[in-house]
Amino acid sequence: MAINDDSVFFAEYGTVFYAEVGTPLPTGGLRAFHLTDTEVASSEASKKWQNLGHTSNSNKLEISLEGGESEAFRSWLKSNLKTKKSSDGSMTVTANALQMDAETLKLIFNGRDTANGVGANINSDPKPLAIVVITQEAQNAANPEFGFYFPKTKATPSGGPQLNGDFIEQGVVFTVESPGTGKDDFEFMLLQGE
Secondary structure (H helix, E strand, C coil): CCCCHHHCCCCCEEEEEEECCCCCCCCCHHHHCCCCCCEEECCCCCCEEEECCCECCCCCCEEEEEECCEEEECCCCCCCCEEEECCCEEEEEEEEECCCCHHHHHHHHCCEECCCCEECCCCCCCEEEEEEEEEECCCCCCCCCEEEEEEEEEEEEEEEEECCCCCCEEEEEEEECCCCCCCCCCEEEECCCC
């Protein structure tokens, strides 16, 4: 493997874009997304990617992969005769939203508009979404340096609003699901052609 200093990044700035499951990526891939874009057109004209907006810097986005371990089996003759997967893996993406507006709260809690704001149920159904995470080192960079594409997730709240930090934060967990046979569960988004 070649040593490539240009492929080492700091995630100083970033955001999350979301869309309905099945929304294709923009034609320009990672280059089509910018931190402050409110929405980004997909390669299908009728579908758009929406920006989740401000998320916590002190509790940055976290991607967790658990399970998927392998176990080695031995025979009397050989110590590592066969290896088999002992558990399936699971992946979650957790972000802490800072914008306590109706759009964000309805998205996280799968809620609805009410006369006073947003109504939600404790046991509401998860909201199916596709998400894209972008990161970059400089706030004014022309393009993000790195990203992730999750074509199918289910969004649920991660607890209730947290009032003990610099800002009120509302966590959201995107549980990654398989988008279908023969399709990748997620994709690392790279700047191509550089």
